[in-house]
Structures are given as C-alpha cells and as structure tokens.
Amino acid sequence: MSTWPEGRPDVLVVGGGIGGLSAALALARKGLRVRLYERSAEFGEVGAGLQLAPNCTRVLDTYGLLDEAVSLGVLPEHMIMKDAVDAGELTRLDLADLERRYGHPYLVIHRSDLHGLLLRACRHLGVDLVTDAHCVSYENVDGGARAVFADGRTDEADAVVAADGLHSVARRLLVHDEPVNSAYVAYRAAIPFEEVRGNGVHEKDVVVHIGPRCHFVRYPLRGGRMLNQVAVFESPKALAGEADWGTPDELDRAFDGMCAQIRQGLPLMWRDRRWRMFDRDPIATWVTGRIALLGDAAHPPLQYMAQGAVMAVEDGWVLGEHVDARTGPSGVVDWEGALAAYQAVRPEHCRRVVTTARAWGELWHHDGLKRLQRNALLRSRDPYDYTFTDWIYGPTALTPTEEPPLYPKIPLNSVRI
Template sequence: MAGQSVAIIGAGIAGLTAALAFAARGAAATVFERAPRIEELGAGLQLSPNATRLLARLGVLDEVKRKAVEPKSVVIRCARDLRPLAEVPLHMAERRWGAPYLVMRRSDLQGVLLEAARGNDGIAIRTGTEVSNLCLDRTGGSVRPNIANSSELAPAFDLAVAADGVWSATRQRMGGPKSRFTGDIAYRAILDAGKAGPFRDRLLPSDQVVTFASPGFHLVAYPLPDGAFNLVIIVRGQDMPRHWTNVAEAAQISGTARNIATELKRLITVTGIWHAWPIHEVKSAAPWCQAGRIVLIGDAAHAVAPHAAQGAAMAIEDAVLLANLTTRSGAPGRTLDLFEKLRRPRLIRVAMRGQFNHFAWQVGGPIALVRNLILKARSGEKLAADFDWLYGYDVEKAAA
C-alpha cells in the first residue's frame, strides 16, 4: 500500500501515531476529527519502552523527552503506613529494554504528535469533520467516508483506520459491542508544584512512580517536568457521563479511602480539583476489521483498564504495526487479518497483567500479608525481569 491513501478517524494518540507511521512509509494519510479543534485532554500517562522505541523511530522521541520525566524506579507502598513493599528499577531501562521509561502529561504527548503531523506533507488534518459512516465501493477496492451534516462527497481511500476511542461509533456500526463499565472510577488530578512542597520526598519523590496500595483503593503518583505531580485514584463507583468535566469533591474521594495514612488523606484534600472518569473496557471476539478495507485500532478495538499503564503504548504499537504490515503488502484483506492475529494475544496478556495489578494493589486481609512477603523476597532485578515480555517487546520485529 505504499503510495496509497489512508483515512484515519480520530486525532487522539492512536490516530496521530497512525498518521505519522503511514506517512513514514509513503502512504498519504488524512485524519478526520469531529471536534472543531484538537483539544489535548486528560491528565498524565506513562510511556514504557515498548512505546518509546517506536516514537524514536518516528522521529519524535527527542521532543517527547523534553516534555517528560524519566523516573528511576516504580515503588509500591502500603497506603496505611507508607512503608515500601517493592521497588522496580527503571534507571536501566535503556540498557535492559532498549528505550527509556517516561512519564508526562497526556496533552504534551498529543501536542508533540500533532505538531509532527502538521509538519508532514504526507498528512492532512481535517477538524470539525465528523465521519458518519464508511462505505465500501461495489468492487470492494476502496472505502469512502460519509461526512455528517454535509453534502460533501469525500474522496475514496484504500484503507480506513478507526481510532475513535473506547466509545467508538465505527466499532458499533461494524457490529461490535458497546464498551462495558468495569465498576471502577478513576479520579485524576494534577497537583501543582506549589501545593506539592509539603509532600515531597516522603509521599511524592521527584524521581519515582509511586503506587499506594490499600484494600479497595489505590493511588498512583508521579512527577511532571514543571514540578507538578500527576495523581490517579482508583476506587469502586457508579457509572457516570463520559467526559472530562466530571468534577469530584475531595471529601467524596476521601470517604472512599478507609485505613489510609493521614498524610495521604491530606494530600487528597489539598490537591483541589479532581476529575472523575468511569473506566470502561472493550472485550469482544468481534472482528477488528471489515472487508479488508476498514480496521479498528487502540481503544476503539480493545480498550483495557489502566492498571498496567499500557493504554497509550498499545495504541502506539497498533498504529506502527498496522502501517508496517499494510504498506508492505498488496493484499489488504490478508494484511488486516494478520494484524488482528498478531495483536489479540498481546492485548489479552496485557489486560491480564492489568487485572493482576488491580487485584494485587487492592487486596486485603491474609492475602495482602502473603503479597507483602512475596514482594519482600524478590529483588529489584527479579521484579524488572517480570516486565521483559512487556517492555522488551518490539512490535516491528513481530511484523517481520
């Protein structure tokens, strides 16, 4: 498909990465985004080496690193008394896994990708343009987006890539399922540098990702380049509207956290504005591709809960693998089947790791005591080795 055309639905991390990956291989990419302007939403994210190695190959890693922090370790602490339970070293990420481990604002990553896409002659970005449907031509040789509320006849494309997120309309038009609410709510906030001062070192080290574990509750904190900290709390809750403007009261959040250190409760209160986000998953055996011309990637295909910190990484892997496979093949139908065949086992394993993390962080009683003993007995080297399959994975080697 090198030299051919690709329509990409959605200008999030998955869609923009796909545009860059296709353009790098000689395909012309057009990104359709329904919002009138591309808003960089969300709080923070973690980028593990399986993702950063791909960003390096797309030529954007240096700029990403300028807006990120490279933590030296991931630490798990008991939320009740703050004692450390385990520490996974990350300072050796480039030596062990071939690329850095970074934490940053989601908006900064999206901004870097957007700037690179706008500067690429092989990419066109159309904002304020909602794709209402994707129509195959009679021979199945191309696909044409229908533009909502418009008489415009969009051009035909060789391939359509749906990167329209966890609530993907494209997935449902293909007969796929609606997303499923997991029963967990993510409360997200950015603690600014001024407010972070009293909590530094003990609760908020400037060079670590810290998870505070407690029965039915965990809080993840990590530093941002300007001295602020990204905070995420995961607790059980009710489903709610699906947008970033759900504001939660600190008292409401503190009430869900029992038996945690007073200092942690004070951190929750001092932080100020928290945004509530219902965690949805997409688990389905429904196909990700249709007629050899339409394919889902990222959360549109396989949204997973954030407990393995792999949502952005899986979207980046999807985008690069898809571009690699389709630009090397003249048979898109078989290519899309191969893409799905390669990605499903990987996503299942990542989802299982996330479920394990959620269980391990929120377990209580005797099982928590066993967890603590096991973690204490394992060295940092052994803990790091547990992630070799995840962080050392090179999606382009899978394509080869």
C-alpha cells in the same frame, strides 16, 4: 483545518487522539497520503500524566521524536509500589536498569505534550487534518472504504483506520458489545511541584500506593515542575446501580484510614471532573474488508498496566511497518496483505494486556488477609526480576509471543505472613 478537502487520499484515519495521530504519522512516514478526521472543533487532549514504557519510547525513537519527548517530560529513577494503609514499600523497579535491559527509557509526560508532539509531526509530514467531522458510519466499497459524517458528507480511500475510541462506531461492524463498567473511577490533578515539595513526595520516582478498593499514584511531570496525582477507587454508588456515581464525597470516603501521604494529596485533586473506568472484553478480529480498528476502538484497557496510550502508539507503528513491507515498486499497497498481517499480531498481544490489567487491578485492591498475603508476595520479589515485564516491554510488537504470566503463580493463601 476544518474545511473539507478535495481529492482521494490513500488512507483515512478517524479520530484525532493519540492513537489516530500515531497511525496517521506512521502511514505518512511510509509515503502515503493520509487524511485525519477529528470530531471536535480543534485538536487537543484532556487529562494529566501518561507513563510511556520502553515499548512506546522505542517507537518514538524510530520516529525521531524521543529527544523532544524527553525534553517535555521526565525520566524517573524508580517505580515504587507501596501499601496504601501503612506506606510500607512492597517492591520497586530500577528504571535505569530497565532502560539498559530494553534499550529505551521509561518516560512520564503530560498527555497534552505527547498529543502536541504527534500533532506537530503529522503537520510536518503533510497529513491532511480536518476538524468538526463527526463520523457516524463506515462502509466497505469497491477498492477501498468510506467514512460517512453526521452532516451527510462522505470520504473514501484505499483503507480506513478507525481510531474512534471506547465508544467506537466502527467496532459495531465486528461485534455488538458494550463497554464493561469496572465500578472504579479516577480523579486526577497536575499541580506545581512547589505546592508539595518537602511533604515526603518523591521528586524523581513514580510511586503507586495500593490499598483496599483504592490506589493513589504520584509522579513528576514537565521537567519536575509539576506533580501528577491520580486517585482511583471503587464506587459504592456504581455497585448499587446509581446513575451519578464516583462523586467527590465518595472520593473522600474511599481513602479514609489511608496513609499520611495520600491524605496530604487528596485535597489537591481536581473535583470538577472525573474519569469513570471502563474497558471492553477482548475481540479477536479488528479488520473487516478495508476497515481496521486501532487503539481504544479495538482494545480499551483499564489503567493498571499503564499501556492504553502505549498500545495505541504501537498499533500505528505496527500497521505502518506492515504497509511498508507490502508496498510494491510502483507504490501500490497490498492492503489485504497488510491488514491481514496487522490482524495476525496485534489482537492477541493486546488481549493479554487487557486481561492482565484486570488481574492486576484485582491484586492491587485486596483487603484483609489477602492484602497481607499480597504484600508478603510482592516483598519477596527480586527488584531485578523482569519475568513479568519482558513480554510487554521487550521488542515483541511485530511478532506473536507466548502467553506471559500475569503475576507469580502462587496462591495467595499459600503465602506465609
């Protein structure tokens, strides 16, 4: 895979993560010759669990990959939100009812399993997979676009899809911005379920405890054989401007005074790695000439909506559908039209996800009186009210949608407790 191929493809995809593989798969399914470049020596993903809402499992079903994804993951029964201090339940979603409403399930899966699934599908469709290729710049050229690599080699195609992540090089063609530091950091763990069974852990649910400047997530993986844990907290060292922030000692202090379930889970967290949480301010333009941004290069979110990987998968599918709709009888793609159509629908939708994620993060992490008011507000929610999920889980990926509510438009100080 790491040899440099010859011949001009129809499309270059830069970035071999979930977004890049999704885009390559979507375009290869439409009959295009796709070449994908990955910076690392081999394809792979680090991390633990992912939540795939119906707007993602719908795309996997279109690709014929949903059954395999389900076999690799878990279909949880409920999503339950609890208070991190007293463990009291605040609200929940019945995920079987959610599937009935949206036509596709809510799935949790190991990140590496989803990545491997998409990689195998790309290989099956003949995507040209190239590793050890560090792209350092992008250029528009007559009739297409070019990627330039660190060793001086270049490649050209009719279009280039830049799925090159949070620190995207291609994004610099459109805007000179920097990642936004949330001052929050995540620790993760994926552990055998047998190590925690019987300690009050939900075996068939996604559970999130929300608390003062912290939250803690648990759900099963790999057919219930593993438990995924995520501990997220605000780092005082980050707020103070220190370079080494989000350290393990901060992890332990952040959850002092939290409920027994969290305290039992903390010793199981991986301590040798951490994920600092950055996003970027939304941008309205993702396309310049024949170069298009996709995934985190375009819209890196904070994790509170569990939509980062989902939006990347959806991006690829939307792009593939617009390319297909603008491919003539002779197989020639109207790339200007296809990229303009992609540009017309994705940035606004993803802007809403990024800004909603920020708002939900603020809501989750309230302390003091605001925490009590938030809890009262969430407990008042009808569990079968989908006002706040229709816009994101419904089949809206190809069309613009109206501005959705972020959460109930009730001032917290008006909620009686």
